[in-house]
Amino acid sequence: MRHTFHLLGPPEVRRGTAVVEVGHARRLSVLAVLLVDVNQVVGVDKLLARVWGDTPPRQVKAALYSYMSRLRSALDIPIVRRSGGYVLEADPQDVDLHRFRALVSHGRHDEALALVRGEPFEGLHGEWFASLRETLAGEIAAAELDHVDTLLAAGEHESLLPGLTTRASERPLDERLAGQLMRALIGADRRSDALAHYTSLRHRLADELGLDPGPALRDLAASLHRPQWNPSRFPPSPEAFTGMERELAALDQDAPIVTITGLAGAGKTRLALHWAHEHAADYPDGRLFADLGDRDPADVVREFITALGTTPDGIPPEPHAQTALYRTLLADRRMLVVLDNAADTAQVVPLLPGTARCRVIVTSRERLPGLVTAHGARPVVLG
Secondary structure, three states, X not given: OOEEEEOOOOOEEEXXXXXXXXXXXXXXXXXXXXXXXXXXXXXXXXXXXXXXXXXXXXXXXXXXXXXXXXXXXXXXXXXXXEOOEEXXXXXXXXXXXXXXHHHHHOOOHHHHHOOXXXXXXOOOOOHHHXXXXXXXXXXXXXXXXXXXXXXXXXXXXXHHHHXXXXXXXXXXXXXXXXXXXXXXHHHOOOHHHHHHHHHXXXXXHHHHHOOOOOHHHHHHHHHHHOOOOOOEOOOOOOOOOOOOHHHHHHHHOOOOEEEEEOOXXXXXXXXXXXXXXXXXXXXXXXXXXXXXXXXXXXXXXXXXXXXXXXXXXXXXXXXXXXXXXXXXXXXXXXXXXXXXXXXXXXXXXXXXXXXXXXXXXXXXXXXXXXXXXXXXXXXXXXX
């Protein structure tokens, strides 16, 4: 029966759903060291140092050999002596620590965070475990922030406010967290509260660290003072447009994202632009247009940020921060965004406003199933 190993909380081993009795904390520590480096040889000296520190007791190697024997017996899993050390052979996906890191690397932060049951390696002592615990606390906090960015992009401003407010009070100098709280407040139409939080953070940074907020946070605050720009970056309406009544009716249906797909020459761009010009009055805060082709979406994000009134020195250098700023600028606007000639879903996702108040029309020769399944896009197929 399959074993699963849990380190992101009180360490335990399960065989199926049953908890396996491993033994006292020292034996659990030996197991934990092997699981951290699963399928890799851990040298005896390294293992002893991690479990017992710099001053191991006499006869410590005899104790280690005894622990290994008891672990093999209790768990019935391969712990092999090899090349001056030991290796525990198991599927890394059965170890919550390694599964957590794999999920984070694939952007599946909600699933990764669901694996965390408490303080990692709870009850295990020593400098090595303390250092690893600190490292993992940072990884978990980063995954939480990344997950919040995803939820903010999806327009979950109101639901995030209680948790963000609590975390911001616990970590008052964390600028990324402060930016997230400000974006949630802006998206919830609480711009004055967002500005008040920035002012409080700015004073605290100056008093306690002698620092100013970073450029991304400064520009986010500056956007609260700027007049709302209403850009209109559209090609002219196509001349002599006729037909496509069924497709125009489909575009009239309420959906934050619509894909218009079909072969070259099917009239995708003409349809999108005709509808956009006919419905310009429905989007009083402006319209954005980009012919994507083979362009890097990060370049388009920067163009859109500039069109929305941000000066070049106010654009943060990191692509994820640029996308966050773009979505913040659109958070309380009603705008139409047309993304023409998209190559694939990945090219489009960074350009999604993340709010249902905006409308996005995407044209492509591809069907873009990722936009339909993951982002709820309504497909309109020509031809």
